[in-house]
Amino acid sequence: MSSLQSTTEEVLRLAAEHFKVPREQLAPDDDFFKKLGINSLQALDLLTRIEHHFKIELPDYELQGVSDFRTLAERIQLRL
Amino acid sequence: MLDLREYRSLGEALRAALKRWPNEVCLIEADRERENARFTYRQFQEAALPLASALQDAGFQSGTRAAIIMTNQSKWLISAYAIFFCGGVLVPLDYKLTAAEQLQLLAHSKAEFLVVEYHLWRAIMQTERFEDLATRVVLVTEAPGGADLGGARRWEEFIAAREPVFTPRNRQDPACIVYSSGTGGRPKGCLLTHENYLEQCMALTALYPFSPGVRYLSILPTNHAIDFMIGFIGPFTCGAAVVHLRTLRPEYIREAFTRYKITYMTVVPMILKNLERGLRQRFADLPRVRRGVLNALIATNRALTRRRPNLRLSRALLRQVHGAFGGELRALFVGGAFTEPSTLQFFYDLGIPVGNGYGCTEAGTVITVNDFKPFRADTVGKPLPGMEVKILSPDAEGIGEVAARGKTIMSEYIDDPEITAQAIVDGWLMTGDLGRIDAAGHLQLFGRKKNMIVTEEGKNIYPEDIETAFEGLAVKEFCVFAANYLWPARTLSGEQLVIVLHPEAGQAISEDLVRNLAGRNRRLLNYKRISGYLGWERDFPLTASLKIKRGELAEQIRTNLDRSAVVSL
Numbered sequence: 001m002s003s004l005q006s007t008t009e010e011v012l013r014l015a016a017e018h019f020k021v022p023r024e025q026l027a028p029d030d031d032f033f034k035k036l037g038i039n040s041l042q043a044l045d046l047l048t049r050i051e052h053h054f055k056i057e058l059p060d061y062e063l064q065g066v067s068d069f070r071t072l073a074e075r076i077q078l079r080l
Numbered sequence: 081m082l083d084l085r086e087y088r089s090l091g092e093a094l095r096a097a098l099k100r101w102p103n104e105v106c107l108i109e110a111d112r113e114r115e116n117a118r119f120t121y122r123q124f125q126e127a128a129l130p131l132a133s134a135l136q137d138a139g140f141q142s143g144t145r146a147a148i149i150m151t152n153q154s155k156w157l158i159s160a161y162a163i164f165f166c167g168g169v170l171v172p173l174d175y176k177l178t179a180a181e182q183l184q185l186l187a188h189s190k191a192e193f194l195v196v197e198y199h200l201w202r203a204i205m206q207t208e209r210f211e212d213l214a215t216r217v218v219l220v221t222e223a224p225g226g227a228d229l230g231g232a233r234r235w236e237e238f239i240a241a242r243e244p245v246f247t248p249r250n251r252q253d254p255a256c257i258v259y260s261s262g263t264g265g266r267p268k269g270c271l272l273t274h275e276n277y278l279e280q281c282m283a284l285t286a287l288y289p290f291s292p293g294v295r296y297l298s299i300l301p302t303n304h305a306i307d308f309m310i311g312f313i314g315p316f317t318c319g320a321a322v323v324h325l326r327t328l329r330p331e332y333i334r335e336a337f338t339r340y341k342i343t344y345m346t347v348v349p350m351i352l353k354n355l356e357r358g359l360r361q362r363f364a365d366l367p368r369v370r371r372g373v374l375n376a377l378i379a380t381n382r383a384l385t386r387r388r389p390n391l392r393l394s395r396a397l398l399r400q401v402h403g404a405f406g407g408e409l410r411a412l413f414v415g416g417a418f419t420e421p422s423t424l425q426f427f428y429d430l431g432i433p434v435g436n437g438y439g440c441t442e443a444g445t446v447i448t449v450n451d452f453k454p455f456r457a458d459t460v461g462k463p464l465p466g467m468e469v470k471i472l473s474p475d476a477e478g479i480g481e482v483a484a485r486g487k488t489i490m491s492e493y494i495d496d497p498e499i500t501a502q503a504i505v506d507g508w509l510m511t512g513d514l515g516r517i518d519a520a521g522h523l524q525l526f527g528r529k530k531n532m533i534v535t536e537e538g539k540n541i542y543p544e545d546i547e548t549a550f551e552g553l554a555v556k557e558f559c560v561f562a563a564n565y566l567w568p569a570r571t572l573s574g575e576q577l578v579i580v581l582h583p584e585a586g587q588a589i590s591e592d593l594v595r596n597l598a599g600r601n602r603r604l605l606n607y608k609r610i611s612g613y614l615g616w617e618r619d620f621p622l623t624a625s626l627k628i629k630r631g632e633l634a635e636q637i638r639t640n641l642d643r644s645a646v647v648s649l
Contacts, residue, residue, distance in 0.1 A: 044330070045329065045331075
């Protein structure tokens, strides 16, 4: 089973790939809405990609109130 | 469709619909690529009546208030019908609010019953004020086996075999209490009567007909007035079907269009823009020759549908585009916030008319909507049949506050005659929006008179509601404003909130303070965040009860500072 640290790293890598930004520009505590300039629908798109990668299902409501990569990784970790 | 003039209540009309079209599909619940449930009108009734019976066994009476906090799914509509069947007053609460906010509105609404999804109930049970919850019966859906429900009952097991007794209501009786704002300040619970809904439904379905075979894709929260009307009452009273999608992910919305041959869908501007972005990208990725052909077909369609839409022609000309939407799409509706005219035109040119509407919960949803006779991208359309709209104190350009009057306007904000009297004057609803009616009778909107913003997700954000997040800041006083309220602007896009900080005497706005401010701001949901702060050195004007005189403070700020004084966060 992956550690939270490796899950966070994977989430950052997937986000960088998905939104075409250099990985090193993203940090675990970044507010992804602000940093990536995205809206909630675009964040949901990322969530779909994350689901496919980790082979899990995350209901939309899991993203409710989440705006940084670390918390997102924690939500994923709970379902791994 | 049913002749709604013959019915006195939503319960009576829905009951007649369930009998009228027993074998038509009325409701499909899908989640991603799965179909969770499918009901004919008869099956829907068979699912709802045992719940209604159990509600009555638990003491549910005519006028009992019952709240629902759920995402879009079949149990939402089944529960709502059972509540109306029993003569209840429905309180649809926003599932996206925090649990503490939901508790606050549950208390304010005096709801005795609550139907709630398990994950939301779990959050409510964990709030500090959970013990204060006065709701008598709580029904929790989809709770895992063995879960601690804190005294609540399982929705799936809350059934009774005996035939429930239908409870009639009158047209002037309350049907719903819908909160338009007030989670942090003064709750505004709009009381909407059965007549409000029946009249609105008649007006909307006259413009955009529903009938058996029509499928409406419901992705906006059903607790919002617009989806409650167009994604429940409208289709059900016409024998049509509602497709609930339990995710807003763009790829699954696209799949739902083709799988269910969707006829109508309502979206907020953000979703429409997202669809536009996706389509533009797909067009741009086409080989050069195919792209040229497509552009020529779009231009042809635009020229041939200038006067009014011609679905058959558009579907023939732009077969692949319409195929991607399932081939049966008649129109999209957009509302809740400002939509760029270029986006509306983009879809119209593809042969997909977008009914751009304007309204608010207080008006029973829609005030004006585009009727496509002809299509106009630059307005929010004409008043609905039965709705009067006038412009108050128009300036030289004809722009003033929009007021509306008709049978769909709410009767009051519950338990608050003071704000009701401010909102409804001589029978006219004061919308707080600025607009102009043009020569063709179309309403154009130009900005707001009131202190609030609307996001592109269609969320109305009132500054008072988020001020609690900043309580305890190390300043003498603070106040949140919509930037366009401080400095009026004739635009409805890119609206932002700013906080005005008045430091203690002799102190400046320190880095620590800004860090604290930014930290608190981040804990707010992303669409509720303030964009910047403003330093202010004078005492705020206060009322005798020590409340801030917001209008007066705004006037002082407006006179002394301009937008450049705002420091971005």
